[in-house]
Amino acid sequence: xxxxxxxxxxxxxxxxxxxxxxxxxxxxxxxxxxxxxxxxxxxxxxxxxxxxxxxxxxxxxxxxxxxxxxxxxxxxxxxxxxxxxxxxxxxxxxxxxxxxxxxxxxxxxxxxxxxxxxxxxxxxxxxxxxxxxxxxxxxxxxxxxxxxxxxxxxxxxxxxxxxxxxxxxxxxxxxxxxxxxxxxxxxxxxxxxxxxxxxxxxxxxxxxxxxxxxxxxxxxxxxxxxxxxxxxxxxxxxxxxxxxxxxxxxxxxxxxxxxxxxxxxxxxxxxxxxxxxxxxxxxxxxxxxxxxxxxxxxxxxxxxxxxxxxxxxxxxxxxxxxxxxxxxxxxxxxxxxxxxxxxxxxxxxxxxxxxxxxxxxxxxx
Numbered sequence: 434x435x436x437x438x439x440x441x442x443x444x445x446x447x448x449x450x451x452x453x454x455x456x457x458x459x460x461x462x463x464x465x466x467x468x469x470x471x472x473x474x475x476x477x478x479x480x481x482x483x484x485x486x487x488x489x490x491x492x493x494x495x496x497x498x499x500x501x502x503x504x505x506x507x508x509x510x511x512x513x514x515x516x517x518x519x520x521x522x523x524x525x526x527x528x529x530x531x532x533x534x535x536x537x538x539x540x541x542x543x544x545x546x547x548x549x550x551x552x553x554x555x556x557x558x559x560x561x562x563x564x565x566x567x568x569x570x571x572x573x574x575x576x577x578x579x580x581x582x583x584x585x586x587x588x589x590x591x592x593x594x595x596x597x598x599x600x601x602x603x604x605x606x607x608x609x610x611x612x613x614x615x616x617x618x619x620x621x622x623x624x625x626x627x628x629x630x631x632x633x634x635x636x637x638x639x640x641x642x643x644x645x646x647x648x649x650x651x652x653x654x655x656x657x658x659x660x661x662x663x664x665x666x667x668x669x670x671x672x673x674x675x676x677x678x679x680x681x682x683x684x685x686x687x688x689x690x691x692x693x694x695x696x697x698x699x700x701x702x703x704x705x706x707x708x709x710x711x712x713x714x715x716x717x718x719x720x721x722x723x724x725x726x727x728x729x730x731x732x733x734x735x736x737x738x739x740x741x742x743x744x745x746x747x748x749x750x751x752x753x754x755x756x757x758x759x760x761x762x763x764x765x766x767x768x769x770x771x772x773x774x775x776x777x778x779x780x781x782x783x784x785x786x787x788x789x790x791x792x793x794x795x796x797x798x
Contacts (some may be wrong), residue, residue: 434568436667438659440598442559444473445480451554453513455483457506459526460517464560465503469603473517473558473570475622476498476611485509492701494674494694498576500529508532508540512535514555520564521572525558527572527590530555539574542585547566557592560601562652563613563700565620565673567595580693582775591677591729597670599663603656610652611749612700614665618645618674619703622711622738623682625725626718627780634678637671641723644668646741650748681787686778687732687793690771697758698796705758708739717783755798765794 435443448456456477460470465488467557487505490498506529516526531542542548557567566573570591571584579714593598605613621641624634648664655661687710688702711722715735723734726741746752769790772778777787 434595434597434670436597438598438600441469441472441601441767442476443697444579444596445482446598447560448477448482448513450482451483451513451556453554453591455510456485456513456515456547457509457511457526457529458484458486458515458517459522460486460488461490461519461522461530464518464522467480467560469517469560469601473515475610481702486784487529489599490521492521493575494521494525494528495575495577495580497623499532499539499574501524502529502735503532503790512552513556516567517558517560519559519561520566523559523566524572525651526555526557527552528585528588531572531585538621539551539611540576540583540624542567542587543583543716545586546588548589549598550585552567553591553790554593556594556596558596558731559666560670561605561609561613562602562662565617565669567592567597568670568673569677577611579704581771582689582693588637594677595670597666597680599659599666602662602666603659607653608750610656612698612704613669614649614652614705614775615745615749615751616700617641617665617672618649618742619684619707620676620681621645621668622707622725622742623684624675624679626714626782627682628782630679632677637675639724641668641672641675644671649745653748661762680780682710682781683783683789683793686775686785687772687790688780689775689788690768691760693771694764694768695758695760697760700784701758703753704746704749705753705755705797706793708746709793710767711735711739711742713789713796714783714795721782728767744749755794760798762798763796765791766789769794770772
């Protein structure tokens, strides 16, 4: 991991160290417009590396977009990848990498370790402080027909190098900063309590929470504060490392069907759901939440943490009730069935099924 203002300028030398010669640069159109693609291409070409840009995908990349990337790249002799942008760019780059090296369909790689051939080496460069995808060996890709997210992982899918340049997050609009930041906060909170957490994941979850909770309000009120931007980006990365070790929980399981069925942005969905999930989980892990909620009685920790998470949501112009965002009440039972089938729910500290998902949705409605 390379961290610091101006770190993007090192991408050429880093790529050369990894032996890159002909690189597919995957970046969304917003990153192109911000000028970051031109800067990356300049640094790569100055290092003698040929660059082929790919931008033909959207937010929440799906299996059809990834296949389009494979078709585009297949005849070009690509030997390496750079993912530059938010989680969409990084996940799309990983998805294209799966199909380019191993063929088949994205659904073939749902789960972990199903790639027969190692993926091409990749460098991940996040431009938002949110998903932490640059720290993970998973690509999160939506099924083009059902719109449900698939987590497709392999050890070789992890970026060889993550370049964290807080200057790249400075141009993010306030709402993007808020939704991405809340996503990172949710990662820190959920990884802290999962059933498969480890001392290693705990170290990164707790440090991520400390950085993110201290900087979130500041970066919204003072978007030019480079220290706050740096704390958010590093916190997001640490939370991504924690996900790699301990996975996630019910908040992510419940948010995915909302995005799939109603196109509710992921960070917004989490801002609505996470406080209710914390309250719902309280019987299973009260002592764990007390470490995040600050001084006070451990028996009241989940409530205090949920209140703080609601304050973060309001500060970012997020949160509210599901009904406020057009989710019909008669859809909750069907959404709960879908949430119960999400892999992340199996790691929740309280046993999670469709009945539990329905309770969470009803509390958030």
